[in-house]
Amino acid sequence: MQSTAITPHTARTLVRAFSVVAALLVLPATVRAQDANKVYDLSEVDVMPKLMSQQYFARIMQDAYPASLRKAGIGGAVQMEFVVNASGKVDASTIDAMSNVPALLEAAKGLAPKLEFQPAKVKGTAVKSRVILPLVFKP
Secondary structure (H helix, E strand, C coil): CCCCCCCHHHHHHHHHHHHHHHHHHHHHHHHHHHHHCCEECHHHCCECCEECCHHHHHHHHHHHCCHHHHHHCCCEEEEEEEEECCCCEEEEEEEEEECCCHHHHHHHHHHHHHCEEECEEECCEEEEEEEEEEEEECC
């Protein structure tokens, strides 16, 4: 069996080639890491976020509706805004809501972290996105 020796020149060439390949493999991961912190507006995504289950959503809406308001026949709307992360969960620290009925506002804020979404996607990759969700509580 014949042994092949690697010359210093060949070794340097191989090291350079491996460095270029490694840089090409690491670069997309670096770019993805930078984009992982970006929160996309819905106008920037290819696939919109979508509630995982309408039935589950309806049930937790009813559970969140304050019984005292329902009994009194008081309903109302709440405009929710929050960030859905790439896993489809609501980032609780981003929840903002507006309503004329303070109790419904609090109910909606408690409901939002329980929501589950199919996350938004950009070029086939799940991303964080800002979601505006109007909620209507009907007695």
